Amino acid sequence: MSKLIEIQDMCKIYNPGENEVRALDHVNLTIDQNEFVAIIGQSGSGKSTLMNMLGCLDVPTSGTYILNGQDVSGLTDDQLSDIRNREIGFIFQGFNLIAGLTALENVELPLIYRGVAKKERDQLSRMALEKVGLKERMNHKPSEMSGGQQQRVAIARAIAQAPPVILADEPTGNLDSGSTKEIMEILKGLHKEGRTVILITHDNEIASKAKRNIRIMDGKIVDDIINKQ
Numbered sequence: 001m002s003k004l005i006e007i008q009d010m011c012k013i014y015n016p017g018e019n020e021v022r023a024l025d026h027v028n029l030t031i032d033q034n035e036f037v038a039i040i041g042q043s044g045s046g047k048s049t050l051m052n053m054l055g056c057l058d059v060p061t062s063g064t065y066i067l068n069g070q071d072v073s074g075l076t077d078d079q080l081s082d083i084r085n086r087e088i089g090f091i092f093q094g095f096n097l098i099a100g101l102t103a104l105e106n107v108e109l110p111l112i113y114r115g116v117a118k119k120e121r122d123q124l125s126r127m128a129l130e131k132v133g134l135k136e137r138m139n140h141k142p143s144e145m146s147g148g149q150q151q152r153v154a155i156a157r158a159i160a161q162a163p164p165v166i167l168a169d170e171p172t173g174n175l176d177s178g179s180t181k182e183i184m185e186i187l188k189g190l191h192k193e194g195r196t197v198i199l200i201t202h203d204n205e206i207a208s209k210a211k212r213n214i215r216i217m218d219g220k221i222v223d224d225i226i227n228k229q
Contacts, residue, residue: 002032002033003030003031003032003033003066004031004032004033004035004067004068004164004165004196005029005030005031005054005065005066005067005165005196006029006030006064006065006066007027007028007029007030007053007063007064007065007066008028008063008064008065008066009026009027009028009062009063009064010024010026010027010028010029010053010060010062010063010064010065010073011024011025011026011027011060011061011062011063012024012046012049012053012058012060012061012219013061016061022218022219023046023049023219024046024049024050024053024060024219025046025218025219025220026063026220027050027063027216027219027220027221028221029214029221031196031198032196033164033196034191034194034195034196035196035197035211035212036187036188036191036196036197036199036210036211036212037196037197037198037199037210037211037212037213037214038198038199038200038201038206038207038208038209038210038212038213038214039051039198039199039200039201039214039215039216040201040202040203040204040207040213040214040215040216041202041215041216041217042202042217043202045216045217045218045219046216046217046218046219046220047200047202047216048169048200049219050200050216051167051169051198051200053065054165054167054198055084055088055090055167056072056075056080056083056084056087056088057080057084059073059074059075059080060073067083067087067165068087068164070083085110085113085114086163087163087164087165088163088165088166088167089157089158089159089161089163089165089166089167090158090167090168090169091151091154091155091158091166091167091168091169091171092154092169092170092171093169093170093171093173093174094174095142095147095150095151095153095154095174096154097142097150097153097154098142099141099142099143100141101141102138102139102140102141103129103134103137103138103139103140103141103142103145103153103156104122104125104126104129104138104139106142106153106157107125107128107129107153107156107157107160108121108122108125108160109157110157110160110161111124111125111160111161114161116161121160124160124161125156125160126138127160128156128157128159128160129153129156131156131159132152132153132155132156132186133152134149134152134153134156137149137153146179147174147175147176147179148175148176148178148179148182148183151171151172151174151175151179151183152182152183152186154171155171155183155186155187159190159195162195164195164196165195165196165198166187166190166195166196166197166198167198167200168187168197168198168199168200169200170200170201170202171183171187171199172184172201172203172206180206184206184209187199187209188209191211197210208227210227211226211227212224212225212226212227213225213227
């Protein structure tokens with residue numbers, strides 16, 4: 001498998017100087033194509049900062065981030081936005097759906113920003129919603145759906161244009177145990193299809209569903225293990 005993500009000697013420092021906080025402290029990490037990785041850490045460990053770097057939502061203070069062969073560590077906000085659109089599908093704990101739009105319209109929205117033609121984006125959105133088991137719910141608004149169904153809409157939105165990386169930040173944090181199981185099965189299915197799935201979590205049980213667990217503490221990677229499935 002070829003490298004998809006390569007982080008070299010990455011630091012992220014807030015308040016440089018006497019009271020500086022090293023949110024990331026000389027992190028080195030490689031993730032190959034078609035891996036299913038969980039990044040685990042408690043609040044304040046640096047996992048959210050690492051997620052922001054992996055998702056091109058922020059840039060490091062120092063070090064290098066190569067994503068899909070391109071060094072993205074020094075890009076402008078506009079360039080990072082373009083990379084995010086092409087390379088990364090985001091799934092967030094809070095769903096981030098627009099209340100006034102139907103499931104289909106929510107999934108279509110990022111495709112509009114990407115300039116996908118109407119007929120193609122309609123087709124891609126319908127296929128993505130069918131894949132997550134929401135064929136009968138395409139015209140429902142978020143308020144008409146359960147939390148688990150809303151998260152499935154969010155997953156459909158993330159996968160509609162088949163980005164190489166799925167970045168899921170605490171995707172089951174607001175869900176009951178039944179919905180959590182459904183969402184984890186969908187993520188496992190995406191991995192089996194060939195997607196690279198990166199799961200950010202504080203929950204060891206959720207992390208155990210991934211093939212590889214990377215534990216972060218005080219801004220450093222302290223553990224990197226392959227799970228026996």
